[in-house]
Amino acid sequence: APARQNFADRLEAALPPARLALLKLIADRAHRRRLPVYVVGGFVRDLLLNRPSQDFDIVVEGDAIALARALERELGGRVTSHSRFGTAKWHIAEIRASLLKNTLRLDNADLSDLPEYLDFISARTEFYDYPTALPTVERSSIKLDLHRRDFTINTLALRLDGRHYGDLYDYWGGYADLQRGLIRVLHSLSFVDDPTRMLRAVRFEQRFGFQIEDRTLQLMHEARDLLRQVSGDRLRHELELILAEEDPLPALQRLEELQLLESIHPDLHWNPQLNDPMHAALKAPLESAWNLPETWGGAPIRRMLAYLVWFLPLPAEKSANLAQRLRLPHHLREGLKIGAELIPDLPGLLDCAPSRIVARLDGVPLPVIYALFLLNRTSEIAEVLSTYATRWRHIHPVTDGHTLRAMGVSPGPAYRRILWALRAAWLDGEIHSPEEERRLLEQLIPTKPHD
Ligand code: CTP
Known part of the structure; x- marks a missing residue:
């Protein structure tokens, strides 16, 4: 039997009452x-590393759905379940107030101290019928449940019931590896079962400042070609988990070193020259004067900037291949294409009048311009892009379509031409006031029919 250590104190200190x-x-x-x-996995790992997280699943050695339903009967809320997986969700958002007051008797606690739902999971084992398949699921002991996990440090469980409260269950050597700082798989087919674990290994290694253990590293070398067969959606998800790390740069560097990126696609690499722009895209405050949107095409702006910074420096064809391989969202694909066409024109814009620059940059999505700004920080190009984004793009004539109509100009292509001529005059400093605009407008308008 594994050694029993008790971490009840740690649990009590980590969780809000x-x-x-x-x-x-x-x-x-x-x-x-x-x-x-039990509580298991990442929650226990983080607790023992003294970096406690708040979110835990409850693993039941037995029927988790029945337990959740019993809680629902006694205390209310609502249970949804998946009998195939033996999992249940107990939704308690609406009963939090009564739980706190009547059941837990914590009158001073805040509703937000309780989660909106809790996941209950029956201990289970999984079989992979063939590499990279979705697993077949079967009820089992906690020991076997823990065995199906990716790394030993994620196999720790804290038991909660009765006199076992706070006992650490360490069947697979996770505690020693946590102390030695090692990322180790449980068996030699782990990466064959799920090649995305290779990316997870790097993510955990770099997050905790650990080392991937030698044999595990060897298995990664042997399995890395399997990444070629993994779907773009799954790979993109794993890459985005890496991009969401506190400091993703060392992990990107390590993925490159281990040749995992090129195993995903031959054109995918990490170049440390991108460290600064990538840091600026993900972490540094965004230039507030740019007024970037928070999302682009429905996705968080920083993540979109990260992809742009990563792939815009590549030849258009390669970045299109990568966009396809990772099934990047439509906006991003378009942005990469537009950006690739713009890049060769950038040096030529340096000596141009503002109106020429605006004519070239209008229609290029702002996130693309920002990414190019980050990639050209040390050159005068950055200055041009920044002036465009913060000043020039906002400059418009007082005159608009309604004005022209009221002046008797018949609607048609002339509108665009006239309005652009006015805007260009403002941009290039040829006019400085509404009066001057008015005078220019009169010169531009063809003789009014009723004159
Ligand atoms: N897991 C796995 N193989 C995967 C993904 C997950 O074995 N490809 C297991 C891990 O053991 C993990 C558990 O499923 O403990 C839950 O996964 P996840 O929520 O991704 O793990 P955390 O360890 O909580 O990761 P993070 O700290 O990044 O949230």
Whole structure:
């Protein structure tokens, strides 16, 4: 039997009182039904590393759905479940107030101290019928449930029920590896079962300042070609988890070093010259005067900037290949294409009048311009792009279509030509006031029919 250490104190210190009380309540109800219950995985790992997180799943050695339903019967809320996976979600958002007041008796606690739902998972094992397939699922012991996980450091469980409260269950050597700082798979087919684990290995290694253990590294070398067969959606998801890390740059560097990026696609690489612009895209404050939107095509702006910074420096064809391989969203693909066409024109814009620059940049999505700004920080190009984004693009004549109509200009292509001529005159400093605009307008307008 594995050594039993108790981490009840750690648990008590890490969780806010309301969350802890709820956890204990669940453990009590499980205990009454003689069901062993645990918190496992990332939550326990982070707790033992003294970087506690708040979110946990409850793993039940037995029927998790039945436990969730019993809680629903006793306390309310609403349970949804997946019988195939033996999982249940107990939705408690609407009963949080009564839970706090009547059940947990925590009058001073805040509603937000409790989660909106809790996941209950029956301990299970999974079989992969063939590499990269979705697994077949079967009920099992906690020990086997933990065995299907990616790395030993993610196989730790803390038991919650009865006298076992706070006991660490360490069946697979996770605690020692956590202390030694090692990322280690549990068996030699782990990366064959799920090649995305190779990207996860790098992510955890760099996040915690750990080392991928030698044998695991060897297995990665042997399995890395399997990344070629993984879907673009799954790979993009893993890459985005990396981009969302506190500091993704060392992980990108390590992926390159381990030849994992080129295993995803031969054109995919990480170049450390991109460290600065990538940091600026993901972490540094965005230039507020640019007024960038928070999302682009529905996706968070920083993530979109990260892809732009990463792929815009590539030849158009390669970036199109990568966009296809990773199934990047439509906006981003278009942006990469537009950006690739713009890049060769940028040096030529340096000596141009503002109106020429605006004519070239209008229609280029602002995130693309910002990414090019970040990629050209040390050149005068950055200055031009920034002036465009913060000043020139906002300069418009007082005159608009309604004015022209009221002046008797018949609608048609002339409108665009006239309005652009006025805007260009403002941009290039040929006019400085509405009066001057008015005078120019009169010169531009063909003789009025009724004159
Ligand atoms: N897991 C796995 N193989 C994967 C993905 C996940 O074995 N390809 C397992 C891991 O053991 C992990 C658990 O499923 O502990 C939950 O996955 P996830 O939520 O991604 O893990 P966390 O460890 O919580 O990661 P993070 O700290 O980044 O949230």
